[in-house]
Amino acid sequence: MNNVARKILLSLTLVVGIVAASTHADAAQTAADIAPTPQMGFNNWNSTHCRAEFDEAMIHGIADKFIELGLKDAGYTYVNIDDCWADGKRDANGNLTPNPARFPSGIKALADYIHAKGLKFGLYSSAGSWTCEPKKENHGFPGGLGHEKQDAALYAAWGVDYLKYDNCNNEKIDAKQRYSAMGEALRATGKPIFYSLCEWGENKAWLWASAPPVDGNSWRTTGDIEDTYASMLRLFKQNVVLDAYARPGHWNDPDMLEVGNGGMSDVEYRSHFSLWAIMAAPLLIGTDLRKVTPEALHILTNKEVIAVDQDALGVQGKRIRVRDGVHVIVKPLHDGSRAVVVFNEGRSAKEVKVAADELGLDKEKTYTVRDLWEHADAQGDGAIRVRLAPHASAMYRIRAL
Ligand code: GLA
Numbered sequence: 001m002n003n004v005a006r007k008i009l010l011s012l013t014l015v016v017g018i019v020a021a022s023t024h025a026d027a028a029q030t031a032a033d034i035a036p037t038p039q040m041g042f043n044n045w046n047s048t049h050c051r052a053e054f055d056e057a058m059i060h061g062i063a064d065k066f067i068e069l070g071l072k073d074a075g076y077t078y079v080n081i082d083d084c085w086a087d088g089k090r091d092a093n094g095n096l097t098p099n100p101a102r103f104p105s106g107i108k109a110l111a112d113y114i115h116a117k118g119l120k121f122g123l124y125s126s127a128g129s130w131t132c133e134p135k136k137e138n139h140g141f142p143g144g145l146g147h148e149k150q151d152a153a154l155y156a157a158w159g160v161d162y163l164k165y166d167n168c169n170n171e172k173i174d175a176k177q178r179y180s181a182m183g184e185a186l187r188a189t190g191k192p193i194f195y196s197l198c199e200w201g202e203n204k205a206w207l208w209a210s211a212p213p214v215d216g217n218s219w220r221t222t223g224d225i226e227d228t229y230a231s232m233l234r235l236f237k238q239n240v241v242l243d244a245y246a247r248p249g250h251w252n253d254p255d256m257l258e259v260g261n262g263g264m265s266d267v268e269y270r271s272h273f274s275l276w277a278i279m280a281a282p283l284l285i286g287t288d289l290r291k292v293t294p295e296a297l298h299i300l301t302n303k304e305v306i307a308v309d310q311d312a313l314g315v316q317g318k319r320i321r322v323r324d325g326v327h328v329i330v331k332p333l334h335d336g337s338r339a340v341v342v343f344n345e346g347r348s349a350k351e352v353k354v355a356a357d358e359l360g361l362d363k364e365k366t367y368t369v370r371d372l373w374e375h376a377d378a379q380g381d382g383a384i385r386v387r388l389a390p391h392a393s394a395m396y397r398i399r400a401l
Contacts, residue, residue, distance in 0.1 A: 088141060339398075
């Protein structure tokens, strides 16, 4: 081979190498790579709303608690901040800037603090001219509409791993158009940024948000959760029928957890957590972990329940029965086993039976039925028989022997 031929071959190899590397880089950023399972983490909104206690010291404290309380070990990864982090005005260059009283060290420093603990950092904005707060007076905090590229580039520079993108003050511009603009801008940064749409199900995001050019990783299917049993129940009912739309990379989001905030009983919080897990919903803790009670922590760190939410098969549980206020939801898991939640929404206790064939089990086989709250096994044909107190649920994992 002469020199010219060698040079051509060398540059060809180089070009092939570069193309392969960039294909690899692109491949590392598909939605399924960013969100193979539903997101787990924390968001301050449900515990603080816009109150002054929402600040840098609080978020540092939360990140510390992720480690101290074993939440990181349990799979919680994202530490996300919600509305009211920003200043009322963009800076002279048109960039968003943090409220200096709440975040005096800046957002990059906050992201660095969180990353140093092996965690990820999430931020909030709105696909509108302003965010959602404050609701009454003059608009408070600038939104991303028309600033998508600049904001996405800033997020990437700050080390943001996750964007929750709200729907307030949207100037009646088509939702798909607004959410596509940010989806494209986030991908153009070349950084894997989790894209969480928050249009409250107003435009049925499940029908369009999982496909490019939006390519969202999750979309809210409901309005805002409140810390009441009635609110949790309503959101569950809206979300449970949307199972066909969830898959790895793209999840239905019935809003964040209220576990630990005090408005429901422990029985109800256990149902809330079990229902969210069987629906492969995001598990975003909404309570101030610096003050969490042992019972709330016990619920939030149930690793067997979390494993159902995070199962690699990535299927949202399907409701196979709703009768007499009792819901039965079944979720197939990657190892051939299936998870089941039996939930009693009503005010009186119920004796519930679910036959093996209703669960799709083989009558010839023997099964281990593991109670995921009692952490105890029973063997038999896989049928479930349980007495449920009002608002209570039971959760199982059923495996063939
Ligand atoms: C909307 C969202 C909430 C929260 C608030 C913040 O209501 O749905 O989850 O982010 O805005 O203002």
